[in-house]
Amino acid sequence: MAPSVSVIHSNPLSLLDFVVNKGHGVKGLSELGLETLPHQYIQPPQERLDASNEESNKDSIPVIDMSNWDDPEVAQAICDAARKWGFFQIVNHRVPIHVLEDVKDATLKFFALPAEEKLKYSKERSVTNNIRFGTSFTPETEKALEWKDYLSLFFVSVDEAASLWPPICRNQALDYIEASELIVKKLLKILMNGLNVKEIDESTESILMGSKRINLNYYPKCPNPELTVGVGRHSDVSTLTVLLQDDIGGLFVRNTETMKWIHVPPVSGSLVINVGDALQIISNGHYKSVEHRVSANGNGNRISVPIFVCPRPSDIIGPLPEVVQNGEKPLYKHILYSDYVKHFFRKAHDGKATIDFAKGDS
Numbered sequence: 272m273a274p275s276v277s278v279i280h281s282n283p284l285s286l287l288d289f290v291v292n293k294g295h296g297v298k299g300l301s302e303l304g305l306e307t308l309p310h311q312y313i314q315p316p317q318e319r320l321d322a323s324n325e326e327s328n329k330d331s332i333p334v335i336d337m338s339n340w341d342d343p344e345v346a347q348a349i350c351d352a353a354r355k356w357g358f359f360q361i362v363n364h365r366v367p368i369h370v371l372e373d374v375k376d377a378t379l380k381f382f383a384l385p386a387e388e389k390l391k392y393s394k395e396r397s398v399t400n401n402i403r404f405g406t407s408f409t410p411e412t413e414k415a416l417e418w419k420d421y422l423s424l425f426f427v428s429v430d431e432a433a434s435l436w437p438p439i440c441r442n443q444a445l446d447y448i449e450a451s452e453l454i455v456k457k458l459l460k461i462l463m464n465g466l467n468v469k470e471i472d473e474s475t476e477s478i479l480m481g482s483k484r485i486n487l488n489y490y491p492k493c494p495n496p497e498l499t500v501g502v503g504r505h506s507d508v509s510t511l512t513v514l515l516q517d518d519i520g521g522l523f524v525r526n527t528e529t530m531k532w533i534h535v536p537p538v539s540g541s542l543v544i545n546v547g548d549a550l551q552i553i554s555n556g557h558y559k560s561v562e563h564r565v566s567a568n569g570n571g572n573r574i575s576v577p578i579f580v581c582p583r584p585s586d587i588i589g590p591l592p593e594v595v596q597n598g599e600k601p602l603y604k605h606i607l608y609s610d611y612v613k614h615f616f617r618k619a620h621d622g623k624a625t626i627d628f629a630k631g632d633s
């Protein structure tokens with residue numbers, strides 16, 4: 272039986288038991304009809320988004336039409352955006368719209384499952400570490416929790432996905448991964464060309480796109496959205512992230528010049544692309560992995576579906592030889608990629624601090 276709203280507010284153990292242990296997530300909390308936010312979700316004032324730290328001018332991240340993707344001007348726009356903003360949106364990307372709609376529907380269906388069904392995929396019960404249903408980011412280490420539930424699926428093979436991923440969303444998630452492969456390859460080719468890396472051999476291809484993780488994110492309607500966050504400030508640890516968002520909005524990106532936050536408005540049929548830490552390291556800082564965050568909202572539920580395109584866990588990553596061969600100082604050392612990711616996952620979101628792990632001489 273669900274605890275009453277007053278028990279949720281007065282007993283911290285009861286909240287954690289309901290949200291984390293019983294698998295109801297923040298979706299379950301939201302559906303209890305809370306009128307005020309439980310104190311565990313109240314972020315310190317400096318982590319909240321308000322109008323004073325939002326960009327008020329009309330600067331916005333570029334929307335790039337990929338119809339003529341061999342046009343040098345398109346390549347230039349992509350490389351410029353990756354250098355300046357670390358983020359851009361793409362339209363006419365060749366991922367069929369029905370694939371995007373289907374994976375959004377499947378996300379809603381997964382989160383609509385009963386808590387006990389979703390709990391089968393939790394860290395404690397999942398038959399594999401490659402599948403994880405969870406809430407917030409790292410509830411064990413966070414001072415304030417985040418208003419988000421997620422299902423995270425690390426892609427190993429179609430066979431593993433077919434036997435272990437939740438049946439209600441596995442085909443749709445696999446189709447989205449498969450259909451986005453072409454645009455991912457094209458973007459990486461363009462970005463490598465922009466660094467003077469003309470030939471992508473097998474080992475570079477593994478570093479650029481040797482593994483993939485797909486997350487299904489659910490941000491339920493929130494009482495007092497101004498006091499909390501959907502996702503706190505972080506940069507992705509991927510090479511590139513391909514993000515599908517719905518039409519609710521709430522993703523904000525740091526303008527690294529003004530340090531203010533810029534909204535990434537939903538554009539119908541588009542995909543948001545962002546540079547992750549692995550690409551910042553590989554490119555020796557030429558491409559920027561930029562801090563971003565998601566606000567909570569009081570009007571409705573939001574979903575998003577990022578595909579994190581990554582090196583393989585066993586890859587050693589560091590600035591590419593082509594980038595530093597002309598005497599440019601390497602800003603990052605060589606590191607085992609899985610060490611980097613473990614470092615990211617073991618702490619609460621902390622903005623751009625993760626990349627310090629890779630700083631130093633190679």
Ligand SMILES: COc1cc(/C=C/C(=O)SCCNC(=O)CCNC(=O)[C@H](O)C(C)(C)COP(=O)(O)OP(=O)(O)OC[C@H]2O[C@@H](n3cnc4c(N)ncnc43)[C@H](O)[C@@H]2OP(=O)(O)O)ccc1O
Nearest residue numbers: 400403408423484502507508509579581584609612613616
């Ligand atoms: C969820 O909210 C998020 C997520 C994000 C994500 C942004 C990204 O950029 S994700 C892309 C990450 N890259 C990869 O997954 C590719 C490379 N993968 C690996 O190297 C490995 O698969 C591994 C992730 C290191 C896991 O390997 P494994 O051998 O299983 O290692 P463990 O020691 O068991 O786990 C390490 C540590 O990480 C925790 N963890 C594992 N998976 C997840 C997950 N999906 N979500 C959260 N945490 C995870 C695991 O619990 C371990 O910690 P312990 O404390 O338990 O030791 C951005 C923003 C968000 O809000």
Ligand SMILES: O=C(O)CCC(=O)C(=O)O
Nearest residue numbers: 488502516522565575577
């Ligand atoms: O939901 C979003 O728009 C972005 C989520 C995000 O930044 C992430 O999952 O890494």
Ligand SMILES: [Fe+2]
Nearest residue numbers: 505506507563
């Ligand atoms: Fe992110």
